[in-house]
Amino acid sequence: MKIIVHIAEYKIAHNSGILLTNGLGSCVAIALYDGRQKLGGLLHFLLPDSSLSVDVSNPAKFADMGTDQLVYDMLESGANIKNIRAKIVGGANMFSQIRRANYVPIGTRNIEAAKTNLERHGIPIVAEDTGKDFGRSVEFHLDSGILIVKSFKMGVVEL
Amino acid sequence: MDFINLESIQLDGIREIANIGSGHSASALSQIVGHKVMINVPEVKIIPVEKISTLWENPNEIITGILLDFLGDITGKTLLLFTKNDAKYMVDILLGRETSDAMLFGEMEQSSLKEIANIVVSAYLSALGTFLELMVIPSVPALVIDDAASVLTSAYLSGDTDNIDTVFCIKTQFEFVQGEKILEGYMLFLPDTDSLKTILKALHLD
Numbered sequence: 001m002k003i004i005v006h007i008a009e010y011k012i013a014h015n016s017g018i019l020l021t022n023g024l025g026s027c028v029a030i031a032l033y034d035g036r037q038k039l040g041g042l043l044h045f046l047l048p049d050s051s052l053s054v055d056v057s058n059p060a061k062f063a064d065m066g067t068d069q070l071v072y073d074m075l076e077s078g079a080n081i082k083n084i085r086a087k088i089v090g091g092a093n094m095f096s097q098i099r100r101a102n103y104v105p106i107g108t109r110n111i112e113a114a115k116t117n118l119e120r121h122g123i124p125i126v127a128e129d130t131g132k133d134f135g136r137s138v139e140f141h142l143d144s145g146i147l148i149v150k151s152f153k154m155g156v157v158e159l
Numbered sequence: 160m161d162f163i164n165l166e167s168i169q170l171d172g173i174r175e176i177a178n179i180g181s182g183h184s185a186s187a188l189s190q191i192v193g194h195k196v197m198i199n200v201p202e203v204k205i206i207p208v209e210k211i212s213t214l215w216e217n218p219n220e221i222i223t224g225i226l227l228d229f230l231g232d233i234t235g236k237t238l239l240l241f242t243k244n245d246a247k248y249m250v251d252i253l254l255g256r257e258t259s260d261a262m263l264f265g266e267m268e269q270s271s272l273k274e275i276a277n278i279v280v281s282a283y284l285s286a287l288g289t290f291l292e293l294m295v296i297p298s299v300p301a302l303v304i305d306d307a308a309s310v311l312t313s314a315y316l317s318g319d320t321d322n323i324d325t326v327f328c329i330k331t332q333f334e335f336v337q338g339e340k341i342l343e344g345y346m347l348f349l350p351d352t353d354s355l356k357t358i359l360k361a362l363h364l365d
Contacts, residue, residue: 007312008209022219023212023308026316046209046312047323055324061209094313095226097301106316135309137219152221152305 002139005029008061010043010070012077019140024090026107028063028114028130029138031087032070032123033145034079040142043070048106048113063113071121087127087147087159088114089138096133107131127159170203172362173329173355176287177201177348181331183286184279184346191275192252192335199332206326211315212308214330214347215240224310225276226301228318229284231294233354237283238314239276241344243304246272248342264304273300283346291361315349322352 005011005021013019019042021029033040043066047053050062059065075081091111111130118125127147129136134153141148147159165173181198189196204214212218223246225239241249247264250271251257280297288295303310315326329348334341350358359365 006209007212007308023306023312025305025309025313027312046316053324058209092309092313093317094303094305094309095301095317098226098228098298098317100318103318107313133303135305135313137306 005042005044007044008046008058010041010060010066010073012039012041012070012073013142014039014077015142017142019142020138022137024136024138025092025094026090026105026110028088028090028107028110030067030070030114030118031089031138031140031147032074032079032084033087033142034074034083035085035145036080036083037078038142038145039074039077039079040140040145041070041074042138042140043067045110045114048109063110063117067114067117067121071123081122084123085126085145086118086123088118088125089129089147089149089159090136091130092133092135093131094133094135129157129159165205169359169364172364173203173358174201176290176358176362177329177331179290180283180287180348181333181346183282184331185333187278187282188275188333189335191278192249192337194335194337196333196335198334201329201331204326204328204330206328208312208315208324208326211311211326214311214328214345215307218306218308218311220307221304222307222310223272223302223304224314225273226303226314226317227276227280228298229295230298231288231296233293233295233350233357235348235350235354236314236318237280237297238311238347238349239279239344240307240310240347241342245342245344248337248340249275252337269302273302276300276302279346283348291358293357293361320351327352327355
């Protein structure tokens with residue numbers, strides 16, 4: 001069964017499910033997986049930090065609050081924090097042709113934020129397909145923990 | 160500024176200046192393609208940033224997006240959107256060659272498309288600037304060909320965006336008939352929040 005995770009959402013599923021998210025430009029997807037339980041969660045966040053926003057009613061919009069919520073729900077669903085591994089995808093800088101002085105692209109900041117927040121929870125990142133200048137989509141297969149990353153530019157990559 | 164509470168007279172004013180801008184864009188575009196170009200009444204869209212991909216009907220479709228920042232008395236972004244096929248057709252017309260289904264999008268095609276965007280957006284912004292008596296200058300265009308959802312979110316969040324939660328956008332649809340084909344495109348005008356205030360002030364609607 002395919003479960004769609006929209007922008008600024010996260011979902012948790014297990015066993016034979018597939019978590020699917022599209023339209024990862026500068027956004028980043030964090031996939032957490034507990035292989036022993038075959039339990040996985042997928043977050044598609046937009047922004048590196050909730051302090052950038054006035055409206056913080058949806059934690060899944062942000063790397064910091066979104067990661068906290070995803071980890072919390074994974075543990076609630078029976079995952080063991082010691083067994084959780086992470087993979088991250090996205091964080092492109094699609095409009096790199098417009099040069100801006102003293103500006104760190106939002107995609108780059110999102111990748112950094114994903115890493116910082118996962119480290120805060122002590123979750124190791126085992127694979128990533130991040131940066132560059134193109135959009136991606138992710139299929140997270142929960143029977144194997146494998147991520148299929150698709151893009152118009154690079155085709156299909158297994159992670 | 161609270162976008163949700165804009166009064167209807169303010170929205171009318173904004174739609175009206177967008178109409179003036181779009182009218183000039185449409186005639187610029189019709190000179191390029193040699194056909195009459197139709198525009199619809201500009202729509203004001205106020206949506207949460209996470210729903211920005213709804214500005215394109217099928218968010219997974221591969222589209223061409225050309226982003227131009229604008230600066231001067233007002234700042235913000237404009238984004239011109241076409242399906243990949245329609246963009247290719249337009250470029251073929253501009254280059255005066257047989258339209259083909261070959262989907263090659265090389266250097267030549269890309270720079271032609273950026274040139275089209277330059278002309279269309281400059282016409283829009285200069286008409287707006289003249290009417291409002293404000294200085295508005297477009298940046299060089301950046302072109303991407305990718306899925307609509309990625310293009311829209313990344314374009315909006317690129318550079319300094321002063322309202323990160325809510326997208327304020329004026330959307331105009333262009334349409335022209337080429338043989339048996341109807342080509343269409345969208346222009347999005349995305350002023351920064353402060354600039355929206357400046358525009359309303361220039362219209363005496365603040």
